[in-house]
Amino acid sequence: MKIHIYLALFLLSASLHVSAQQLYVPRNVAKAFQNGTRSMDGKPGPNYWQNKATYNIRVSAAPPNRTVSGNEDITYTNNSPDTLKDIVFRLELNSHAAEAPREGLITSDYLTSGVHIDEYSENGKVKPWPERKGRTWLRIPLDQPLASHASIKFSFKWHYDVSVESGREGAIDGTTFFLAYFYPRVAVYDDTSGWDTFAFMEGHEFYNDFNDYTYEVTVPKDYIVWGTGDLLNAETAIKPEFAERLKKSFTSDDVIHVATADELAAKTVTAQTDSVTWKWKAENVSDVAVALSDHFIWDAGSVIVDKKTNRRASVQAAYDAKSVDFQKMVEYGKHSLDWTSNNFPGTPYPFQKTTIVRGFADMEYPMMVNDSSQQDPNFTRFIVEHEILHSWFPFHMGINEQRYGFMDEGWTTAFEYLIGRNDLGEKTASNLFKAFRVQHWIKSPGADADIPIITPGDAMSGAGFDDNEYGKAAVAYLALKDLLGDAEFKRCLHEFIGRWNGKHTLPWDMFNSFNSASGKDLNWFFNNWYFSNGYIDLAVENVTSTGSGSEVTIRNVGGMAAPVDFVITYDDGTTETLHQTPAIWQQNQKQAKVNIPAKKKIKSLVLDGGIWMDANDADNKWESK
Numbered sequence: 001m002k003i004h005i006y007l008a009l010f011l012l013s014a015s016l017h018v019s020a021q022q023l024y025v026p027r028n029v030a031k032a033f034q035n036g037t038r039s040m041d042g043k044p045g046p047n048y049w050q051n052k053a054t055y056n057i058r059v060s061a062a063p064p065n066r067t068v069s070g071n072e073d074i075t076y077t078n079n080s081p082d083t084l085k086d087i088v089f090r091l092e093l094n095s096h097a098a099e100a101p102r103e104g105l106i107t108s109d110y111l112t113s114g115v116h117i118d119e120y121s122e123n124g125k126v127k128p129w130p131e132r133k134g135r136t137w138l139r140i141p142l143d144q145p146l147a148s149h150a151s152i153k154f155s156f157k158w159h160y161d162v163s164v165e166s167g168r169e170g171a172i173d174g175t176t177f178f179l180a181y182f183y184p185r186v187a188v189y190d191d192t193s194g195w196d197t198f199a200f201m202e203g204h205e206f207y208n209d210f211n212d213y214t215y216e217v218t219v220p221k222d223y224i225v226w227g228t229g230d231l232l233n234a235e236t237a238i239k240p241e242f243a244e245r246l247k248k249s250f251t252s253d254d255v256i257h258v259a260t261a262d263e264l265a266a267k268t269v270t271a272q273t274d275s276v277t278w279k280w281k282a283e284n285v286s287d288v289a290v291a292l293s294d295h296f297i298w299d300a301g302s303v304i305v306d307k308k309t310n311r312r313a314s315v316q317a318a319y320d321a322k323s324v325d326f327q328k329m330v331e332y333g334k335h336s337l338d339w340t341s342n343n344f345p346g347t348p349y350p351f352q353k354t355t356i357v358r359g360f361a362d363m364e365y366p367m368m369v370n371d372s373s374q375q376d377p378n379f380t381r382f383i384v385e386h387e388i389l390h391s392w393f394p395f396h397m398g399i400n401e402q403r404y405g406f407m408d409e410g411w412t413t414a415f416e417y418l419i420g421r422n423d424l425g426e427k428t429a430s431n432l433f434k435a436f437r438v439q440h441w442i443k444s445p446g447a448d449a450d451i452p453i454i455t456p457g458d459a460m461s462g463a464g465f466d467d468n469e470y471g472k473a474a475v476a477y478l479a480l481k482d483l484l485g486d487a488e489f490k491r492c493l494h495e496f497i498g499r500w501n502g503k504h505t506l507p508w509d510m511f512n513s514f515n516s517a518s519g520k521d522l523n524w525f526f527n528n529w530y531f532s533n534g535y536i537d538l539a540v541e542n543v544t545s546t547g548s549g550s551e552v553t554i555r556n557v558g559g560m561a562a563p564v565d566f567v568i569t570y571d572d573g574t575t576e577t578l579h580q581t582p583a584i585w586q587q588n589q590k591q592a593k594v595n596i597p598a599k600k601k602i603k604s605l606v607l608d609g610g611i612w613m614d615a616n617d618a619d620n621k622w623e624s625k
């Protein structure tokens with residue numbers, strides 16, 4: 001027995017030495033491993049830390065006046081081992097200023113004068129604010145350095161105009177506003193990069209700490225406000241009849257019309273004081289967003305998202321009468337939460353609610369979605385499923401979306417395909433996914449399309465950036481699922497989610513988590529898909545008879561370790577489809593030899609990659625001479 005154990009251990013260590021591939025690790029991440037903030041087994045390290053703030057925000061808006069004003073108190077705690085001599089604040093909405101750098105084109109209706117800081121104070125002392133037009137972050141020296149484990153208080157008074165043209169936020173119509181990224185915030189200070197000083201230029205997304213928020217939104221009477229978190233004062237903001245309907249929706253399986261278009265037009269819904277203050281609370285979330293309107297219809301329902309505890313989540317929709325596709329939105333939202341909680345990613349929806357607001361953005365926020373209206377109800381459902389899936393990546397998992405968007409959009413796009421298969425059937429969902437998510441990358445012959453997925457998003461732009469974030473990253477995750485099998489893939493994914501939710505995870509934590517959770521060294525696969533310039537192009541080289549069957553030799557022209565189907569026609573006219581997982585590329589990523597056990601002679605063989613589209617189909621077919 002002992003000899004066998006020693007032999008096994010020797011062989012194991014020998015195979016690790018021979019086959020183990022190292023992943024490229026940037027120097028700042030290598031230092032985090034050395035410092036013990038992250039562990040090589042994929043877990044947060046014994047010295048892991050992240051900073052945290054509490055925000056107390058008061059906002060006022062009175063459409064059609066587009067000026068939104070607010071004041072806020074921030075208590076920021078420095079959990080890092082470092083003494084901070086200055087603080088970085090983010091003012092994302094300065095991206096609307098004429099002076100701001102932007103990645104895309106805008107119209108003049110998008111422009112505003114940016115965010116105006118009317119007063120800034122540090123620990124109660126008012127200090128001058130250095131207005132820098134168009135800057136989305138500012139470094140402010142502190143009067144007293146902030147020691148490790150100490151806290152500091154900041155206060156702001158501010159105002160800005162919502163833009164006429166609505167993007168991720170802005171005026172949806174004359175009396176409907178969507179407020180996002182609207183309050184001055186402390187930037188992320190983390191263990192690998194220090195302060196986040198990436199300019200927000202509209203294209204790339206965000207990076208936030210997990211904070212606690214209480215906020216109030218004061219609006220004229222007859223305006224409804226929706227927002228991230230729990231509404232604390234429904235009983236005083238709206239009349240009892242309507243508050244009762246909302247309350248009922250939290251336990252009901254039905255879609256409840258909390259406020260109809262007629263009731264809103266009759267101005268009978270809210271308290272009838274001149275202005276009404278709506279109060280909210282949201283804890284341990286990476287942001288809050290708000291919508292307000294005097295005519296948007298309000299529907300609500302709820303669905304059990306955790307079958308073990310019977311926990312329900314609220315699903316609400318806010319929309320104008322013209323957007324008829326939104327009449328089904330609560331149903332779509334409930335279906336999304338149900339399917340995603342129980343299938344992929346397959347952990348209970350991590351929040352208590354979601355509200356889907358009819359806007360223009362097709363954009364996610366914690367517990368809020370801003371979606372466009374569509375003619376095709378299937379497309380309406382498709383978009384909301386995608387945005388709700390973001391509740392896991394990045395909002396549950398603390399992804400740096402600016403830098404590693406492939407962990408945000410990539411995961412979401414992979415799951416979007418899986419729920420699409422459930423909704424639309426395999427064929428329609430696959431065709432949609434290929435056309436919408438994969439084709440652009442695979443048919444782009446330029447070097448930009450083949451930049452490795454691991455390339456920091458803030459160092460990329462254009463099509464290469466888009467492909468790496470969405471379709472290419474999604475087929476990489478789906479190839480990993482194909483390699484591991486559904487049950488093992490989910491087990492490893494849940495291990496990763498369990499380790500890193502509520503924390504700032506990096507790609508190396510994810511790769512290392514899959515390695516340690518699976519007990520396999522998957523670095524060959526990660527190197528291939530995430531760290532290489534490959535693309536998908538397989539070719540049949542030869543099919544030979546082995547006596548007991550056939551041997552198929554395929555060449556990997558593009559280099560990606562993609563799954564593939566062998567569509568075989570035998571001499572007797574019968575056909576068979578044999579699926580090959582990426583495992584065929586583990587030993588040799590240039591060429592694979594696959595044995596076909598059937599005794600029948602192969603007449604023809606076609607390689608069909610399915611959603612792993614092949615860049616060149618011309619060399620995918622073999623026929624016996």
Ligand SMILES: [Zn+2]
Pocket residue numbers: 386387390409412
């Ligand atoms: Zn997305």
